[in-house]
Amino acid sequence: MTKELSLEQQEDLLKGLKTRFEKNLNRHEGLEWAKIQEKLEARTEKLWSLNEMERTGGEPDVVGYDQENDEYIFYDCSAESPKGRRSVCYDLEALESRKNHKPENNVIDMATAMGIELLTEEQYRELQKLGNFDLKTSSWVQTPSDIRALGGALFCDRRFGHVFVYHNGADSYYAARGFRASLRV
Structure with a gap:
């Protein structure tokens, strides 16, 4: 199984993640989508994992930022277990x-x-x-x-x-x- 997304799949995933991010601002106060997207575009292997979370019903969203390690933290945020x-x-x-x-x-x-x-x-x-x-x-x-x-x-x-x-x-x-x-x- 390839662990890479096509450019179209990447764009679709980023669009969906951005929409979820904007609809649930209470989950990530003070964080900016543009910085998160920049990080995601630099780490495309992480996009594959996020897509797997999405594909299995997890509805991943940003829930925090680890300043010490410069990492954004995503959790499954679906209402029920994926x-x-x-x-x-x-x-x-x-x-x-x-x-x-x-x-x-x-x-x-x-x-x-x-x-x-x-x-x-x-x-x-x-x-x-x-x-x-x-x-x-x-x-x-x-x-x-x-x-x-x-x-x-x-x-x-x-x-x-x-x-x-x-x-x-x-x-x-x-x-x-x-x-x-x-x-x-």
């Missing part, structure tokens, strides 16, 4: 441990293939300060190694006006659970 990334267990070990009814993929391998990083619990909570996400779905988040070593994995959602963190067997998967990710550019 549709194209649901019904997946946590990692390859979990997938291989299932005897029956295996899902098609797993979160860690999908994120790696897309060039993105699974949100941490802290990042998930930051996202929830920007709006109400996952009111009907849930999203896997990075799981500490001690929990994963015991067979578990963490996921989050928003219910009753609060953000909740839960646990499940890493090999579980549900039609309403996917994952959200971040990308630094």
